[in-house]
Amino acid sequence: MNDLELLYRQVIMEHYKNPRNKGLLDDPTYKAVRIKNPSCGDDITVQTKVENGVIKDIRYDGTGCSICCSSASVMSETLIGKLKEDAMTITETYLNMLTNKEFDTNVDLEEAIVYRGVNKFPARIKCASIAWKAFEGTIEESE
Amino acid sequence: MNDLELLYRQVIMEHYKNPRNKGLLDDPTYKAVRIKNPSCGDDITVQTKVENGVIKDIRYDGTGCSICCSSASVMSETLIGKLKEDAMTITETYLNMLTNKEFDTNVDLEEAIVYRGVNKFPARIKCASIAWKAFEGTIEESE
Amino acid sequence: MDPYILKKDFPILDDKTLIYLDTAASSLKPKQVINKLEEYYEKYSTNVHRGVYNLSYVATEMYEQSRRKACEFINADFDEIVFTRGASSALNIVASSYGLNNLTSDDEIIVSELEHHSQVLPWQNVSNITKAKLVYVPLNKEGRITIENFKKVLNNKTKVVALNYVSNVMGYVTPIKEIIKLSHNVGAIVCVDAAQAAPHKKIDVKDIDCDFLAFSGHKMLGPTGIGVLFGKKELLKEMPPIEFGGDMNDNVNLYDATWKDSPYKFEAGTPPIAGAIGLGAAMDYINDIGIENIAIHEKKLKDYTVSKLLEIEDVVIYNKDAETGIISFNINSVHPHDAVTFFDGDNICMRAGHHCAQLIIKWLKVVATLRVSFYLYNTIEDCDRFIESVKNARDFFKSAGF
Amino acid sequence: MDPYILKKDFPILDDKTLIYLDTAASSLKPKQVINKLEEYYEKYSTNVHRGVYNLSYVATEMYEQSRRKACEFINADFDEIVFTRGASSALNIVASSYGLNNLTSDDEIIVSELEHHSQVLPWQNVSNITKAKLVYVPLNKEGRITIENFKKVLNNKTKVVALNYVSNVMGYVTPIKEIIKLSHNVGAIVCVDAAQAAPHKKIDVKDIDCDFLAFSGHKMLGPTGIGVLFGKKELLKEMPPIEFGGDMNDNVNLYDATWKDSPYKFEAGTPPIAGAIGLGAAMDYINDIGIENIAIHEKKLKDYTVSKLLEIEDVVIYNKDAETGIISFNINSVHPHDAVTFFDGDNICMRAGHHCAQLIIKWLKVVATLRVSFYLYNTIEDCDRFIESVKNARDFFKSAGF
Numbered sequence A, B: 001m002n003d004l005e006l007l008y009r010q011v012i013m014e015h016y017k018n019p020r021n022k023g024l025l026d027d028p029t030y031k032a033v034r035i036k037n038p039s040c041g042d043d044i045t046v047q048t049k050v051e052n053g054v055i056k057d058i059r060y061d062g063t064g065c066s067i068c069c070s071s072a073s074v075m076s077e078t079l080i081g082k083l084k085e086d087a088m089t090i091t092e093t094y095l096n097m098l099t100n101k102e103f104d105t106n107v108d109l110e111e112a113i114v115y116r117g118v119n120k121f122p123a124r125i126k127c128a129s130i131a132w133k134a135f136e137g138t139i140e141e142s143e
Numbered sequence C, D: 001m002d003p004y005i006l007k008k009d010f011p012i013l014d015d016k017t018l019i020y021l022d023t024a025a026s027s028l029k030p031k032q033v034i035n036k037l038e039e040y041y042e043k044y045s046t047n048v049h050r051g052v053y054n055l056s057y058v059a060t061e062m063y064e065q066s067r068r069k070a071c072e073f074i075n076a077d078f079d080e081i082v083f084t085r086g087a088s089s090a091l092n093i094v095a096s097s098y099g100l101n102n103l104t105s106d107d108e109i110i111v112s113e114l115e116h117h118s119q120v121l122p123w124q125n126v127s128n129i130t131k132a133k134l135v136y137v138p139l140n141k142e143g144r145i146t147i148e149n150f151k152k153v154l155n156n157k158t159k160v161v162a163l164n165y166v167s168n169v170m171g172y173v174t175p176i177k178e179i180i181k182l183s184h185n186v187g188a189i190v191c192v193d194a195a196q197a198a199p200h201k202k203i204d205v206k207d208i209d210c211d212f213l214a215f216s217g218h219k220m221l222g223p224t225g226i227g228v229l230f231g232k233k234e235l236l237k238e239m240p241p242i243e244f245g246g247d248m249n250d251n252v253n254l255y256d257a258t259w260k261d262s263p264y265k266f267e268a269g270t271p272p273i274a275g276a277i278g279l280g281a282a283m284d285y286i287n288d289i290g291i292e293n294i295a296i297h298e299k300k301l302k303d304y305t306v307s308k309l310l311e312i313e314d315v316v317i318y319n320k321d322a323e324t325g326i327i328s329f330n331i332n333s334v335h336p337h338d339a340v341t342f343f344d345g346d347n348i349c350m351r352a353g354h355h356c357a358q359l360i361i362k363w364l365k366v367v368a369t370l371r372v373s374f375y376l377y378n379t380i381e382d383c384d385r386f387i388e389s390v391k392n393a394r395d396f397f398k399s400a401g402f
């Protein structure tokens, strides 16, 4: 597989075409954060509901390229049900992986590992980051 | 004489220290034009009275370096009493001489010829020009 | 003109695999311009208008010589050329100085959905503050500003017409001369955004009789950080400065001050000296080739590419009949940002997005477009490689399931 | 630091006879900065923030890296650094955006006669429009802004204090930290003109706690056409943009639009990309030497030169006790423009005039001054040749009859 095929792996396409947890709720128990990528118009809002230290639910909506939209879907699937601390660790590890920083390979990124290929495309790192950054934002808001 | 001595010739100093025709008149039969040199703050106003095609009088006032002030004095002495056309020819010849353009050596510049040395100091050409340009302006105004 | 020879002037094209199709965002720079910048920084890097020593005199002469070159480039007079930070800054001066001081709630400003944000947002601001009404020329079904539609919105209340000369998304040439004539008939002034015209098209401000016109250096082989505002003498004369300080004043007292005449009134502080000098070199370069020759070359490349793209299934072109070297298109069901990564893999640089012109993107009812823009350094081989890449991109994304 | 070694970095100083004493107007440029500009133009001369292809990503990274360097240089945060055309533009943004939108006729603005036009004229304009009162700190007999005198004009009506950090004519360092503290006590914000401080003095915006601060690239080894505005986050956040278009907006509709956050809100259009990248290289250069070392070196040259000048009859020095490398002086009864031509003949570049600071020239009751300003590339030999030239000039003009 070449870099590009690596980037557009089956699992990414699957989430792009069949997004999970998409659509926002009108529910004040969720914290929401919106992030845009000024350079290309990606625009994602993430809503998170935390209960007793557990990520009870994540919803999102927005527009963007396949990397951006699919990563929001993958993020929601990966993090729902996790302990808040674990979700944050996974997020940090994921973002480090994207930006070619050292990252703890013991952390199980689950499906999100497929975004490893993005580090070959620096101009697209933001696309794969913003949903996760918005999630981080919702947790910080709730603290 | 080196270039600098050539520039600050006796005649220039003489006019700098004993300016002729200096001080403006409150007389509507004179046309006045003010010119400034933004780069160094020279500021000269020239008044001209033309009668029957003859330069009857020239007055001026202002501040500036020795080249600027003396050239106003020399200009007034050179041009008073001349036919308007001749005064304009002298002015044009003088300005051409300053800027290293071709100029008609048959035109008698009288004392103004001493400013020949200024063309060695391009940064000072404006200083030696503005009184003469202001004079030109007064003639154009009166037409 | 021979693009194969010209290519050699552009150091960035030493990379023979690079295909640069994003000139509408910013052009590449020839060594003649880069060397000129170096010359300033290595030989006479002093301030202008201020020193009375020789080096500073040289810098001032070079700076003002660039102004004279800009005059010749668009047939303006010396005191009608203001150096600015770029086209955006230039257009903002017109809106802030002329617009805010001359418009009232009785007046109308004509703009269009085909404008770059830099030509529409300053006038939105003027409209917000003065309550002058912002009026949009309806675009025809191709997305063009036509005389016919322009007449529908022009009336005696129109005080300002602010339109582009060439659109940066659609590449259409606006019939600006006729628009200006019609506008003057009702007493309106016309501000022309020539950011995409100046690099590609002979401009004659006296012939078209525009009141203001703006363009940028970096889109026409020149440095970043320099632009030109043309304004008619009589207008500039009456307009207040927008920035204060540095070199733009005459006499300064504790509680009041007077300004220099145009253009200096609008050039507060140390200007972008190297930028202006570099822009002069860029204009020389363009003049040496002949801007008409550049226009013909670009059009040829664009027509060729459009004809080939039309043969590719799943490609939608939004402006196939454009008169200049810009193509806006998409590959069906592939988000342009995904597509552009594919092209990047083939070392083809091109834009995906809204091109700072969201209104026309919304008008087209798309999220974004891909854009290709040609210039003098592009060749038929560039087009062929690009077309090949489009085919491969289409195949790749389809097989990936898009 | 060894100025003899540093000199070699400055291509213009290949001319060994050249003595450049006009850094306060604009500094010379080292090859490290010139090379960086070349690198941009030759390797990745694309637009920023817009392309999603790799070259454009590189340009954007380099541009934003310069912003981070500027942050470190003055200890600011990322979103507090706006790139502008220069110090003048930066100060104008503060006056036009903060000043015009926050002041009323009940308020007072403190400035001084020691200001550069770029720090006094924008506030004259704000005063004219808002009717806020412009108040001048009385200078002490040396021409300094003192805490004692500042207290005389500070009161509960003071809303803005706009002062220089280092004067470009007198070279005095303003006790800005204490002034800021006093100002904050009465609820005023402080805008610092650091155009002459940034090249010569460690600045820490958190330590002095200023609200705004401005400086230029070209005075600190950087390119022309680039400057920096620092503003505290909370203030920038509330301030409206001054220029509209290009890259500063978020969503654009027909009749309204939203803006990006700071700093982008204030960077309309294509920014001076090469300028910003070059400024980053200039900051690296200064950091490598250590700005404190530069300051010590300049002060040494200045003290030495003053001591020698004081021995020359007919020389009047206006600021002999200045803390920085600036000397303002005259030769009795010789107009400074005449004098400067003499120095130019000895290939010594220095300023004569009002230095865009007419108020202090009027305060000194002179028509103009000569000004010498030292920087890292000057040596004791430069001082000696300059002093020799002053003596010769004096002799020449006296013998010519001045």
Ligand SMILES: Cc1ncc(COP(=O)(O)O)c(C=O)c1O
Pocket: C024, C025, C086, C087, C088, C089, C116, C118, C119, C164, C166, C167, C168, C193, C195, C196, C216, C218, C356, D246, D268, D269, D270, D271
């Ligand atoms: C049509 C048009 N107008 C204005 C601009 C703004 O130019 P700049 O970003 O150089 O200020 C551009 C460039 O993007 C443009 O294409």
Ligand SMILES: Cc1ncc(COP(=O)(O)O)c(C=O)c1O
Pocket: C246, C268, C269, C270, C271, D024, D025, D086, D087, D088, D089, D116, D118, D119, D164, D166, D167, D168, D193, D195, D196, D216, D218, D356
């Ligand atoms: C103290 C001071 N402030 C402001 C400025 C203005 O800087 P610029 O001309 O780079 O905008 C200068 C430069 O002359 C200066 O010396």
